[in-house]
Amino acid sequence: MERYDQLYRLYSEFPADTLKAYQDLVDLFPPVDSRVALEHWQRASEELERRKSAIHEGFDDGTFYAEIAARATRQQAFTALDLYSKYEQAVNVFVLDVDETLRSAGNTDNEIPRETLSLLTEFHEAGVPIVICTGQTLENVKGFMIQGLGSELVHSGQLSIVYEAGTGVFTPGHGADTKHLLYEELDEEIVSVFDYVRSRVLREAPEELRRGCHLQGNEFNVTLKPNFEIGSDRAVEIIDQGLVYELDLLGEAVAEIVDDDVDPEVAGEVARAFYADSDPEIHDVLADHERSDPVNVPETVVDLFERIDVAYYEGDAAEVGSLELNKVVGVETALNVLGIGDPFALVMGDSKSDLRLMDWVAENDSGLGAAPEHASADVLSFVRETDELVFDRGRAADMLRTVYALNRLAALE
Template sequence: MDRYDLLYRLYEEYETDTLRDLQNFVDLFPPVDSRVALEYWQDASDELAARKRDIAADFDAGDAVAEIAARATREQTFTALDLHTKYRESVNALVLDVDETLRSAGRTDNEIPRETLHLLTELHEAGVPIVICTGQTLENVKGFMIQGLGTELVHSGSFSIVYEAGTGVFTPGHGSDTKRLLYDSLDEDVREVFSLVRSRVLTAAPEELRRSVHLQGNEFNVTLKPNFDVGSEDAEAVIDEGLVYLIDLLGRAVAETVEGVGDVGIEARGDDSGDPQPSAEWARAYYAAADPEIEAVLKTAGAVPTRAAASAPEAVRTLFDRIDVGYYHADAAEIGSLDLDKPTGVREALDVLGIENPFVLVMGDSKSDLRVMTWAESADAGIAAAPRHASESVLSHVRSTDELVYEPGDAGSVLRVVSVLNRLGEW
């Protein structure tokens, strides 16, 4: 009997829903100081073990089949079987975004669900390293990952954090490689642009904008965050305004950095007439052409450039080519280095972890995560999954590959697929 027929028989002949409920109860039962509750847990554990023994006795690969039935739905199991048939690979690392990927403010009170944390722990204990890949600061993400997964796992030597969308990599337990500051490798002119923008981003901002945003505490990237609830109308308004301001400020910094171009203007937003300086126009035109979302914000804000990006000096355009402007609706506006994107950080993390032939699960929701997904596909290095509310470009990629789209707050469903996929690889 082939695997398909065997697994079909498993889900037809056994009460797998009950088995899964028992497994979830045993795994996720909270620590309580109650004799009655502990007895109830023990009864459930005994029934779970008995049901697994019945399945194991009825199949050649009994223990593996019983574990699959206890941890995955029919749909999840057959999705894993399809992936196994297609790739003939097991996942040897998890590459995971956090906000709106592992956790979702709409469904999980902005906390990573206990089920997801438990599944991550199980996969890690099974030998699958975890790479958290985020735009957040190192200290922030390290703190809540320790809170969720525990100090021992985070400092296990097989856990890494790619932070600020790839500007640095933190992998505890690896000596001199524990922290790689990737931005130190950038050319001096790129570092100078970021230094100029960072030094002016708040002090040069219009007063109302300055009161409405704050600067995220990054090591290198420059990120404006709203002083309002993320996703709110107020946050949308200030981030849209902040995006235009940040682009103009970037244009000025690039022009000042390039020799012979720095006389295009003094103020980032324009001269006394209120018209934007050439450097701002160049930046607006360049980044509008690169990103339809940015173009739409500029149109709505009445900041459509009258100059074409091609009118900028070649040296200016060359610097623009190396600097990314990120727009996250009602959440953030930022600049980062295209030489230090998430794929660069992920490759560095995998190098520190000693994973020479990666086949990773990439989970994310934004354009920066899409770059990691695209890298994984082009390098035959993994598969991609995304929540249903992810950006359309991300969903398009995921649907065109393996259709691993999940509901907000339900990252655990994809982790269950990976768990079965890896068990099939060992079968």
């Protein structure tokens, strides 16, 4: 009860909201070449230290409590206390999705907010490694992470990028272990399926689809992206068409491998039947296109399909990937390179690929799962059933503040 009583007193007797406002001003003050602005920042810094000193003097562990009050709201601090009471561990690594998690097209203009970047930088300076885990290409994610966090942090040896949902891992500063091309470890049979689909996906596509989407520049996965604003009606329409077309190509590729087990004329129907049965979202898209008739799927084909992932993101992407290369495999590789043998991670994400990570850390008692309020239904269900770590769209910083308080509380030991 001691920590509870101390937190209760902290937020009851001291103006924590004002203290946090001063801390935010000092941390997020924009770089401007103005004497008046710099004087304003200096006054805020001095007032911040004065208010922290009052807490230092009022608590035996005043330094810890002052930092908690300066960065976490009352609710975030007590959530952190609940987490510490349950797990008795500090978070020692972040595993973070990007799109619709760290940033949001709807709420942050598709930029990672300065507040989030500032907190991640602070965690980095405290020695907490960061694993960025995304479906995007390496060059894309590397570029905006350097822009947001700076080249020095990205190349510090304490940041890893799991890209294309686990097909590769990039950890600058680790010599021969800097880049792992996990797709090179797949067997020839699976590689040939991807070669078949990739070589035909745009070249043989119907004209409307070919003009309405493009192939993301992946190293391995085959991802169709719309040539329209993500989420718009036209984007939804073209990605739905792309999903059906990719399934047909996938069926043809597998039929070629298993020879006589599948008639090439119905190969697409076989693929559609398998994935419609596996994923309700895919089932609904195929039903809308009247392409979901029941078909017998031979066991030899099932064996291959069970190794291949087809992912559908409404109005955003239709993707063929390998189930042997997923975010879990990528993160395990990243943690190994970073030298984290006993992780207790905060996993933040919004999609089914992120849910696999959350399941993984939960099954191994290796961390927490958190998600934005607009995450997929399965992700939200999991998060609410575990620790209820749901945050508002575009407000990943709120979750980082909770973890900041958790780590400060753990350090009181």
